[in-house]
Amino acid sequence: MARAARNRRAQNTMETAQQGNGTTPPDTESKIIELKPFADEMVVNMGPQHPSTHGVLRLELKLEGEVVREAIPHIGYLHRCFEKHSENLSYPQIIPFTDRMDYVAAMNQNWGFCLAVEQLLAMDEKRKFAVPERAEYLRVLICELNRIASHLLSFGTYGMDIGAFTPFLYAFRDRERLLLLFEKVCGARLTYNYIRIGGVSELIPLEPGSVTEQNFLDEIERFLDYFEPLIDEYNELLTKNSIFGERTTGVAVMSAEMALSYGATGPNLRGSGVDWDLRRDEPYSIYDRFDFDVPVAKDVPELGAVVGDCWSRYKIRMDEMKESVRIVRQILAEGLPDGPVMANLKAVRPPKGEVYFRSEAPRGELGFYIISDGTPKPVRLKGRSPCFSALSALRELSRGLMVADIIAIIGSIDIVMGEVDR
Amino acid sequence: MPDILSQGFFVQDAAPRNWAEQFVRDVLMPMLPESMAAHFSVELGMVLVMLGCAGIFVAVVPLLPLVLVLAERKVAARFQNRTGPMRVGPWGLLQTLADGVKLLFKEDYIPPQGDKLLFLLAPYVIFTCSFAVFAAIPFGQNILVSNFNIGIFYIMAISSVIVMGVIMAGWSSNSKWSLLGSLRSAAQIVSYEIPLGLSILTVVMLVESLSMEAIVANQAGGISDWLIFRTPFTFFAFFIFFISSIAEVNRTPFDLPEAESEIVAGFHTEYSGMRFALFFIAEYANMFAVSAIAVTLFLGGWEGILPDLAVFGGGFDILGGLPGFVIKTMGLVFLMMWLRWTLPRLRVDQLMNLCWKYFIPIAFFNILGTGIWGLIFPEDTPLSTGISIAIISIGLVQAYVFVGRRLGQKSQPQPSSA
Numbered sequence: 001m002a003r004a005a006r007n008r009r010a011q012n013t014m015e016t017a018q019q020g021n022g023t024t025p026p027d028t029e030s031k032i033i034e035l036k037p038f039a040d041e042m043v044v045n046m047g048p049q050h051p052s053t054h055g056v057l058r059l060e061l062k063l064e065g066e067v068v069r070e071a072i073p074h075i076g077y078l079h080r081c082f083e084k085h086s087e088n089l090s091y092p093q094i095i096p097f098t099d100r101m102d103y104v105a106a107m108n109q110n111w112g113f114c115l116a117v118e119q120l121l122a123m124d125e126k127r128k129f130a131v132p133e134r135a136e137y138l139r140v141l142i143c144e145l146n147r148i149a150s151h152l153l154s155f156g157t158y159g160m161d162i163g164a165f166t167p168f169l170y171a172f173r174d175r176e177r178l179l180l181l182f183e184k185v186c187g188a189r190l191t192y193n194y195i196r197i198g199g200v201s202e203l204i205p206l207e208p209g210s211v212t213e214q215n216f217l218d219e220i221e222r223f224l225d226y227f228e229p230l231i232d233e234y235n236e237l238l239t240k241n242s243i244f245g246e247r248t249t250g251v252a253v254m255s256a257e258m259a260l261s262y263g264a265t266g267p268n269l270r271g272s273g274v275d276w277d278l279r280r281d282e283p284y285s286i287y288d289r290f291d292f293d294v295p296v297a298k299d300v301p302e303l304g305a306v307v308g309d310c311w312s313r314y315k316i317r318m319d320e321m322k323e324s325v326r327i328v329r330q331i332l333a334e335g336l337p338d339g340p341v342m343a344n345l346k347a348v349r350p351p352k353g354e355v356y357f358r359s360e361a362p363r364g365e366l367g368f369y370i371i372s373d374g375t376p377k378p379v380r381l382k383g384r385s386p387c388f389s390a391l392s393a394l395r396e397l398s399r400g401l402m403v404a405d406i407i408a409i410i411g412s413i414d415i416v417m418g419e420v421d422r
Numbered sequence: 423m424p425d426i427l428s429q430g431f432f433v434q435d436a437a438p439r440n441w442a443e444q445f446v447r448d449v450l451m452p453m454l455p456e457s458m459a460a461h462f463s464v465e466l467g468m469v470l471v472m473l474g475c476a477g478i479f480v481a482v483v484p485l486l487p488l489v490l491v492l493a494e495r496k497v498a499a500r501f502q503n504r505t506g507p508m509r510v511g512p513w514g515l516l517q518t519l520a521d522g523v524k525l526l527f528k529e530d531y532i533p534p535q536g537d538k539l540l541f542l543l544a545p546y547v548i549f550t551c552s553f554a555v556f557a558a559i560p561f562g563q564n565i566l567v568s569n570f571n572i573g574i575f576y577i578m579a580i581s582s583v584i585v586m587g588v589i590m591a592g593w594s595s596n597s598k599w600s601l602l603g604s605l606r607s608a609a610q611i612v613s614y615e616i617p618l619g620l621s622i623l624t625v626v627m628l629v630e631s632l633s634m635e636a637i638v639a640n641q642a643g644g645i646s647d648w649l650i651f652r653t654p655f656t657f658f659a660f661f662i663f664f665i666s667s668i669a670e671v672n673r674t675p676f677d678l679p680e681a682e683s684e685i686v687a688g689f690h691t692e693y694s695g696m697r698f699a700l701f702f703i704a705e706y707a708n709m710f711a712v713s714a715i716a717v718t719l720f721l722g723g724w725e726g727i728l729p730d731l732a733v734f735g736g737g738f739d740i741l742g743g744l745p746g747f748v749i750k751t752m753g754l755v756f757l758m759m760w761l762r763w764t765l766p767r768l769r770v771d772q773l774m775n776l777c778w779k780y781f782i783p784i785a786f787f788n789i790l791g792t793g794i795w796g797l798i799f800p801e802d803t804p805l806s807t808g809i810s811i812a813i814i815s816i817g818l819v820q821a822y823v824f825v826g827r828r829l830g831q832k833s834q835p836q837p838s839s840a
Binding site: 042044050051052063066159162163164165166169170173237238241243244246247402403404405407 | 498501502503504598599602606674675677678684685686763764765766767768769770771772
């Protein structure tokens with residue numbers, strides 16, 4: 001800071017000198033006055049390397065002491081040209097790239113893309129195909145488990161953002177068991193590439209009625225029995241903690257109108273009190289067969305939480321984990337149907353046309369807009385990222401709050417920079 | 423520092439017969455052969471014994487943080503379903519040593535744009551002040567470096583200087599995060615020193631002395647004589663003291679100055695290598711020091727639950743009360759660790775609210791109450807202690823019922839959302 005002041009002084013002297021050389025006589029008295037509308041303003045760069053910007057988000061904070069006058073998000077540090085890459089790849093080749101978007105919920109990203117391509121393929125009247133029943137069940141099963149894993153990570157990191165370190169490790173402990181399950185089904189822990197166009201990967205087959213399949217399902221059952229009571233424990237540990245409440249309730253209230261106007265979706269939208277979930281309201285795949293509730297934020301006067309604040313957004317995720325457990329339990333009760341896991345697709349060559357398909361990923365509406373000219377490669381592919389929309393609300397949400405609140409907001413809108421930047 | 427220490431031993435005047443003299447006469451002399459003992463002067467022996475003790479003290483106290491760092495990591499690990507460090511030495515016991523060696527060999531980076539002198543000086547200011555506090559803490563019957571007649575006052579004064587080091591570190595780093603952290607820390611430490619000092623005053627009012635020795639002597643006799651139970655007001659004062667001292671040593675839930683998720687590492691962001699280690703060691707030394715002060719002021723000091731080792735006779739009463747003191751202090755240290763790995767962190771304004779709107783008024787009320795108590799019961803009698811303990815128990819039961827009822831109300835409407 002001292003250096004900045006020195007620079008400023010030097011600049012002023014220079015300007016004065018220049019004025020002196022010119023035709024106008026130097027008015028030293030008035031030139032010394034520095035033009036500083038906000039005398040106490042300090043500009044701080046938060047990120048791109050920062051423990052709690054959840055990746056490589058850079059925030060330009062204009063601070064007045066601890067109070068944030070403005071927080072301007074700068075994105076693009078993780079931009080990998082996903083959309084441009086896609087134009088040069090065939091459809092099945094694009095799937096691994098979707099893994100890298102929201103890498104903590106990669107199954108859902110795979111699925112969102114595959115659903116869009118399947119929609120596009122279905123426009124071809126001559127080549128009819130159907131995703132097999134077994135594949136649909138496996139997709140829902142895996143993606144709901146992936147939703148739990150994603151929300152667990154969100155819960156853990158949010159606790160750490162607020163200053164409680166222990167929930168983070170609890171969350172990772174439980175997420176580890178899920179990752180082992182995913183590893184069984186597709187061999188990968190983070191970037192799965194499991195869901196394929198027309199079904200799911202056959203590489204590691206879970207043959208119908210085999211011992212492997214039974215073991216796999218038993219393991220999920222054991223996990224659910226272990227995990228379901230833990231959600232309540234985590235609520236006791238963190239959600240109802242009074243310091244946690246102090247930090248998050250009533251902070252950065254996003255009204256329903258604001259959430260809609262910024263295009264916030266998923267838990268962020270429901271945290272603002274809008275009852276909207278694509279799985280229920282525009283059911284895709286086989287979601288219409290399952291019985292589950294959509295948690296929507298309500299005022300909680302005992303804790304001081306109001307609809308749309310950080311606490312509500314966070315609580316929606318905790319409740320959604322329970323709903324995902326319910327869905328998975330229903331699948332386990334029915335058992336996986338027999339049959340193949342891949343549709344009989346000779347080649348993925350969609351007809352000329354365009355499609356936009358959206359699905360409910362853990363972070364909100366994940367949309368894919370694909371234009372095809374009838375070749376095996378898309379002409380244009382656009383991903384609609386839920387995090388990107390939610391992040392755009394940050395600037396308005398953070399005005400006039402404190403530095404610590406910025407962290408609370410970033411955690412509560414639960415961004416993954418891989419998806420924001422694509 | 424050794425200079426002060428050895429001088430401190432010479433002004434030792436609590437015991438009628440100097441413990442060192444006693445040790446030399448009773449233990450050392452009989453061990454010597456007849457011919458040597460005749461030429462052996464007791465005074466020389468005393469000097470040697472005292473220097474030896476000072477050396478042990480100077481060597482042992484800095485080892486405390488090493489133990490505490492490992493303890494913290496192990497405790498944290500247990501809270502988090504982990505095992506903690508396990509690789510270096512048996513059960514990872516040598517991990518801190520390995521870390522220390524690693525830090526020694528790290529590059530010592532000095533920000534080129536910063537204020538070099540202050541940057542170099544800051545860790546030593548903090549380190550020195552943290553350890554200077556130990557000079558006035560009575561670890562046991564005769565284990566006290568210096569028996570000031572203003573012991574507690576000295577401790578308060580010295581620990582206030584730490585904030586200077588923090589500001590120096592933050593300012594000289596030429597980093598905005600460091601500056602934010604150090605200003606947070608300055609505001610926090612200065613604010614919380616007020617309830618801290620006011621809580622100490624209640625004790626001083628009852629004991630009528632600032633000497634740590636006198637404060638411990640006043641609590642001799644058993645748990646019911648501990649100052650925490652002596653009046654209902656000191657009971658409150660203890661909690662205010664303990665919570666404020668957590669804030670004073672910058673630990674969760676008051677660890678804003680080094681809030682990792684907000685301002686990276688706060689005032690020591692730019693430090694590396696051994697200078698960083700000095701901050702780290704000072705933090706843990708501080709933690710032990712405030713716990714030791716809390717034990718001395720409110721929980722009977724070294725007078726306590728364990729039978730002192732004087733029963734073994736002779737010069738061994740040098741250890742008098744030390745184990746009990748360490749156990750009690752470690753209990754409080756463990757409590758601090760427990761809190762750290764359980765609770766989230768407060769925000770700056772909430773931290774200040776807690777201090778200025780709650781702690782300071784309550785602390786003033788405590789002083790008033792202690793004064794009135796002193797008027798009603800000029801002498802401590804079993805009756806006054808009995809009344810005090812009765813009031814405390816009734817208060818605790820009431821608080822338990824109140825909190826229980828509130829929690830019960832809270833948990834009722836919750837399940838509907840599931």
